[in-house]
Amino acid sequence: MNDASGCARLSSEGPYSIFSFGGHSIRFRTPRTLRRYLSIKEWDNGYLVVDAEYRGIDAPVEEYIDLVPILTNLYFDADRFLAPIKKVVVSYE
Template sequence: MEDEGKYRATLACDGRYTSFTFGDRTIRFRTSRALLRYIEVKEWDKGYLVVTAEYDGAAAPVEEYIDLVPILQDLYYDPQAFLGPIREVLVA
């Protein structure tokens, strides 16, 4: 049986930062101060995420879009090498 966990990444928020973890690597980037939590990852497409998030002061959850490719490029990562093996992203 194939170990599905090795193809899974996680998304989380902690204060003003979002973290994206895959394997032994975690990238962090700033997000809105009003972001309380990510509720669900609705779509994963090779570095592009569609998520549902909860914000302080918002009456209902908000659909949000995150593009990891430019973030990884700014950190001198090879986006294809880092993101290629990922098949699933879950909220941590």
């Protein structure tokens, strides 16, 4: 599944999370102890519920990411950007 089919990607690198869709890669700060995202539990038009792995914590941690304020701060039209996204996957390609 790719951008054309409405699939966005979430990953992390160092202290940043990366949300990619439509030729855009949006980076935002995350705790330095984040190792990686494990799975997407829910996608609701800009709001994500994910499982993440952190250094020093044995079990996966449920995290919540609200992309709307991030997109708005970057001067994106959040509604327009998010509308074609049907699914989000964890991808470390």
